[in-house]
Amino acid sequence: MAREKRDELVETALELFGREGFHATGIDRILAEAGVAKMTLYHHFRSKDELILAALRLRDERFRNDFMRSVERKTEDRTKRLLAIFDVLGELFDSEDFRGCAFINACAEYGDRDSAIHAIAIEHKRLVFGYVRELTQAAGVPEPEPLARQLCLLMEGVIVTAQVSGDADAAAQARTVAELLVHEQSRRES
Amino acid sequence: MAREKRDELVETALELFGREGFHATGIDRILAEAGVAKMTLYHHFRSKDELILAALRLRDERFRNDFMRSVERKTEDRTKRLLAIFDVLGELFDSEDFRGCAFINACAEYGDRDSAIHAIAIEHKRLVFGYVRELTQAAGVPEPEPLARQLCLLMEGVIVTAQVSGDADAAAQARTVAELLVHEQSRRES
DNA sequence: CCTTGGCTATACAGATCTGTATAGTTGATG
DNA sequence: CATCAACTATACAGATCTGTATAGCCAAGG
Numbered sequence: 394m395a396r397e398k399r400d401e402l403v404e405t406a407l408e409l410f411g412r413e414g415f416h417a418t419g420i421d422r423i424l425a426e427a428g429v430a431k432m433t434l435y436h437h438f439r440s441k442d443e444l445i446l447a448a449l450r451l452r453d454e455r456f457r458n459d460f461m462r463s464v465e466r467k468t469e470d471r472t473k474r475l476l477a478i479f480d481v482l483g484e485l486f487d488s489e490d491f492r493g494c495a496f497i498n499a500c501a502e503y504g505d506r507d508s509a510i511h512a513i514a515i516e517h518k519r520l521v522f523g524y525v526r527e528l529t530q531a532a533g534v535p536e537p538e539p540l541a542r543q544l545c546l547l548m549e550g551v552i553v554t555a556q557v558s559g560d561a562d563a564a565a566q567a568r569t570v571a572e573l574l575v576h577e578q579s580r581r582e583s
Numbered sequence: 584m585a586r587e588k589r590d591e592l593v594e595t596a597l598e599l600f601g602r603e604g605f606h607a608t609g610i611d612r613i614l615a616e617a618g619v620a621k622m623t624l625y626h627h628f629r630s631k632d633e634l635i636l637a638a639l640r641l642r643d644e645r646f647r648n649d650f651m652r653s654v655e656r657k658t659e660d661r662t663k664r665l666l667a668i669f670d671v672l673g674e675l676f677d678s679e680d681f682r683g684c685a686f687i688n689a690c691a692e693y694g695d696r697d698s699a700i701h702a703i704a705i706e707h708k709r710l711v712f713g714y715v716r717e718l719t720q721a722a723g724v725p726e727p728e729p730l731a732r733q734l735c736l737l738m739e740g741v742i743v744t745a746q747v748s749g750d751a752d753a754a755a756q757a758r759t760v761a762e763l764l765v766h767e768q769s770r771r772e773s
Numbered sequence: 774c775c776t777t778g779g780c781t782a783t784a785c786a787g788a789t790c791t792g793t794a795t796a797g798t799t800g801a802t803g
Numbered sequence: 804c805a806t807c808a809a810c811t812a813t814a815c816a817g818a819t820c821t822g823t824a825t826a827g828c829c830a831a832g833g
Contacts, residue, residue, distance in 0.1 A: 398780075414692045416606035419820060430781045431822085441821065492694050500747045501691035502604045504682045511747075518748050542756050550740030557690045557701075558708050566732050570764065577763055588810070609790060620811045621792085631791065 399437045401427045407448040411492050415445060415502045415510075445499075445510055452495045453517045461524060471532040475544065475575050476568055478525070482548065483564030486555040493556030497549075521545070534578040543574055589627045591617045597638040601682050605635060605692045605700075635689075635700055642685050643707045651714060661722040665734065665765050666758055668715070672738065673754030676745040683746030687739075711735070724768040733764055 405427035409418045420441055424431055438444045460481060467477035485491060492498070496514035503510040522545050529537035529544070547567045554563040595617035599608045610631055614621055628634045650671060657667035675681060682688070686704035693700040712735050719727035719734070737757045744753040 412694065414606065414694065416604065417692065420822085421820080432782085432824095433780055435822065436779075493691065497687070497743055497747060498691035501683065501688035502607065504602065504604065506749065515748055518744075539756070539759075542753075543760050546737060546740035546744060546753060546757055546760070548740070549743040550736035550738070553687055553739040553743055554708075554736060557687060558705055559696065563732075563736060566729070567736055569729075570733050570736070570760065573763060573767055574760065610792085611790080622794095622812085623810055625792065626809075 398427075398429055398433055402429055402434060402437065402444065403447045403451050406444050407452055407495075410445065410448055411495055411498075412490070415499065420444075442510065446513060449495065449499060449510065449513050449517070453513070453520070456495075456517075457520060457524065460521075464528070471528075472575060472579075474528050475532055475540075476571050478528070478544065478548065479551065479564045479568040479571055482551055482555075482567075483561065486561040486564060491555065494549075494552050497553065518545075521548075532575070534575070535581055536578060540574060540578055544571060547571060588617075588619055588623055592619055592624055592627065592634065593637045593641050596634050597642055597685075600635065600638055601685055601688075602680070605689065610634075632700065636703060639685065639689060639700065639703050639707070643703070643710070646685075646707075647710060647714065650711075654718070661718075662765060662769075664718055665722055665730075666761050668718075668734065668738065669741065669754045669758040669761055672741055672745075672757075673751065676751040676754060681745065684739075684742050687743065708735075711738075722765070724765070725771055726768060730764060730768055734761060737761060 402423065406418075406423050409423055409426065420431070420434065423444075424434060434444070438447065463481040463484075464474055464477050467480060468474055496517045499510050500514050505511060522541060525544050525548075526537055526541035529541045534540055547570055551563045551567045554560050592613065596608075596613050599613055599616065610621070610624065613634075614624060624634065628637065653671040653674075654664055654667050657670060658664055686707045689700050690704050695701060712731060715734050715738075716727055716731035719731045724730055737760055741753045741757045744750050
């Protein structure tokens, strides 16, 4: 039972923070939407910042799971998976409530690098990079680390472009660049 | 004289919005820092949002001017200018008060696409893209438009990565990708 | 039955926010 | 000198924010 209200809060908070932003979303709004009393919130969390952190932790876990699963379901071919990354991102943008990367947005509002909120964003990006590097390694390219970094740069670019300019086609653009990068690596291999 | 106080306000606002964020920066803070009375602000601007818009307009103008000038000073070679983009960005990140792209950050806080603030961000990105397309056209590549889009994706990726993860080296990574893209185009040309 | 712990409801403290009202100051220009 | 416009100073309205204090409900488990 202890979990239910807490989870309700984090879930609602994540949605509202994503839709309206962190500062713009008041505690009261979250409580009303979640149907939870204020004292319950402060029983589970020390402050609003702690709730933000919990929401971002959930987002990190959920996003990475969904992302990995989606990429791996696209194809068994280890090389094609590197391109599937951008197909998965492209599908993400079709959702009408897409509001960009929650962690990039968090860094926009909490720019201080010492902030725990900013720190969790850094960690999220590090973990995503780790996964992409696993993919490049599995693909057996000669230089997996640099390729992973390049792909991550493209990913960030695609996400931001889709968010700001609403250009869902950006994913396809990035995919062609990724093809070139992968092709270049396999050329160097031979 | 009319301009001075107004300019002071916009200048201070731009700096504080960049450092702390838009919602997190109160009017009173801007007034104190600028040394201006509150009534003066509301004489020049109808609301805080109008001040934000003015600050972003200044930012757009200033950024694009600086950016274009910097790129063009790097080299006269029209093709190398496409790579110089990323050298210029890399230098930007060295500044310790670099807080990412003000327009990406604005979209994080004002996610609604109908918002005037979001709209000015879209316009900024459109103008930057226009400049990059001019560069690719001047370089005489066979497909200037797609190349410009790809370069812009990389630019966004670099900016965000430098902001979130503090990875100033990202610019160099992006540069190598750009080299490959440009090289590929000149190969297709022949 | 009775205690305990999670949850609710309400009220409030104290700060901060945007925006306004009012009255006074200053400085350039006719 | 007089006027006019920009600017200042102060106070305040009204909303909203985070966080706390207090008191009570309700259901599960010994």
